[in-house]
Amino acid sequence: MMLFWFGLAGLAVVAELMTGTFYLLMIAIGFMAGGLAAIVGLSHPLQVVLSAVIAATAVLLLRRSRFGRRRKLEAARDPGVNLDIGQRLRVEAWQADGHARVSYRGADWDVDLAPGQVAASGWFEIREVRGSRLIVAAVDPHKA
Structure with a gap:
């Protein structure tokens, strides 16, 4: 037995x-x-x-235990669901309303700033994808 x-x-x-x-x-x-x-x-x-x-x-x-808990992350912010999360792109100029239009992966995308971010030209990291809009945050210059 x-x-x-x-x-x-x-x-x-x-x-x-x-x-x-x-x-x-x-x-x-x-x-x-x-x-x-x-x-x-x-x-x-x-x-x-x-x-x-x-x-x-x-x-x-x-x-x-911590191994049995699932991370509750919505799909728009989950890099396991959307491979664009965490990717970098360059924004040359922002419009007065805080929006921008950039070329990313061979297509033009609308870009919005994540809350608390400053609209300045430079490198940004994609934090979220909402439909055809990329929500971005500035890349730390020391990590770039």
């Missing part, structure tokens, strides 16, 4: 490697606890209960 539990743990680890989620590792820990219970000689129902309790506890602990 212990081979069954350790086999399940191994399958959960392989599945975790294919999906990249830590939750399957926590389930694998529960399966290993079931295998250890089998080695100790506990009955099959106790092995199942122990495995389930350990797995559920591990999942809850992971959920409360």
Whole structure:
């Protein structure tokens, strides 16, 4: 019976490697606890209960840790969704209303300043994309 539990743990680890989620590792820990219970000689129902309790506890602990929390970032600002976030572009001149028009990736784009930014020519970093508008902030000259 212990081979069954350790086999399940191994399958959960392989599945975790294919999906990249830590939750399957926590389930694998529960399966290993079931295998250890089998080695100790506990009955099959106790092995199942122990495995389930350990797995559920591990999942809850992971959920409360910093590794289990999801970053709540809207898609317009998420570089994982929009690859333009973090890219740099040069703005030569700003209009009086705080807007500009620049060429970026072979097309003309409307550009707006992020809150608290000053309209001056120079290099800017894209912070957000709202439709066909790029929201930018000045690049720190020491990092450029």
